[in-house]
Amino acid sequence: MIKGIIYDLDDVIIDSYGLHVKATEMVLAGFGIKPDQLKISDKLEAKLLGKRVIEVMEILAKHHKLKVDPRILHQRREEIFLKLAQAELELFPGVKESLRLFKTEGYKTAVASSGTKGLINFVLGKFGLFHLFEEIVSAEDVKKGKPDPEVFKKAAGKMGLKPEECVVLDDSTNGIIAAKKAGCKCIAVPSAQTPKQDLSKADRIVQSLNEITLSMIKQFNEQ
Numbered sequence: 059m060i061k062g063i064i065y066d067l068d069d070v071i072i073d074s075y076g077l078h079v080k081a082t083e084m085v086l087a088g089f090g091i092k093p094d095q096l097k098i099s100d101k102l103e104a105k106l107l108g109k110r111v112i113e114v115m116e117i118l119a120k121h122h123k124l125k126v127d128p129r130i131l132h133q134r135r136e137e138i139f140l141k142l143a144q145a146e147l148e149l150f151p152g153v154k155e156s157l158r159l160f161k162t163e164g165y166k167t168a169v170a171s172s173g174t175k176g177l178i179n180f181v182l183g184k185f186g187l188f189h190l191f192e193e194i195v196s197a198e199d200v201k202k203g204k205p206d207p208e209v210f211k212k213a214a215g216k217m218g219l220k221p222e223e224c225v226v227l228d229d230s231t232n233g234i235i236a237a238k239k240a241g242c243k244c245i246a247v248p249s250a251q252t253p254k255q256d257l258s259k260a261d262r263i264v265q266s267l268n269e270i271t272l273s274m275i276k277q278f279n280e281q
Contacts, residue, residue, distance in 0.1 A: 167192060
């Protein structure tokens with residue numbers, strides 16, 4: 059029986075991909091990476107989606123052969139991103155509507171993100187979403203990022219539920235793999251802004267949170 063809904067943050071709740079790219083490029087430029095060197099392959103870019111920012115910084119530091127602690131890159135990038143987000147970040151359509159629907163029907167809800175706790179708190183505060191979520195799991199709460207299932211197992215546990223009692227809403231290949239490894243059902247909500255992702259392991263694919271209905275969720279009880 060499905061009792062909980064777990065939301066990814068980036069590009070499910072917030073339209074953030076472009077800002078993440080911009081913040082990362084600004085940080086790397088500060089360490090001498092020239093504009094024509096900033097572009098990475100589509101394959102590598104797609105693989106970075108869903109990973110914790112510290113892991114992304116570790117990969118990019120190695121890729122660009124930077125002799126700098128990735129934790130410094132991470133800290134500076136977070137500061138830049140939050141400044142950009144203050145002015146430019148937008149909520150995706152259907153977020154508040156879907157959350158209110160689930161809450162009305164008695165489902166528990168959680169955010170489980172590869173983003174930092176600071177970013178999650180900023181987003182929930184900026185858009186008035188704190189009261190619509192019971193639990194939050196951030197990058198600091200797990201030892202391994204997606205596609206490891208830890209983040210979704212932890213979110214289910216914090217809600218007092220088993221993973222198989224939860225539906226995950228995610229947009230990335232890494233997130234979908236993590237959800238299925240955890241034992242959750244998964245609805246893919248792809249973003250037009252992000253590199254193309256393999257969504258084949260998701261149980262359902264929708265184009266917007268507005269497409270998710272109670273009957274869709276209840277169908278998982280019959281599987």
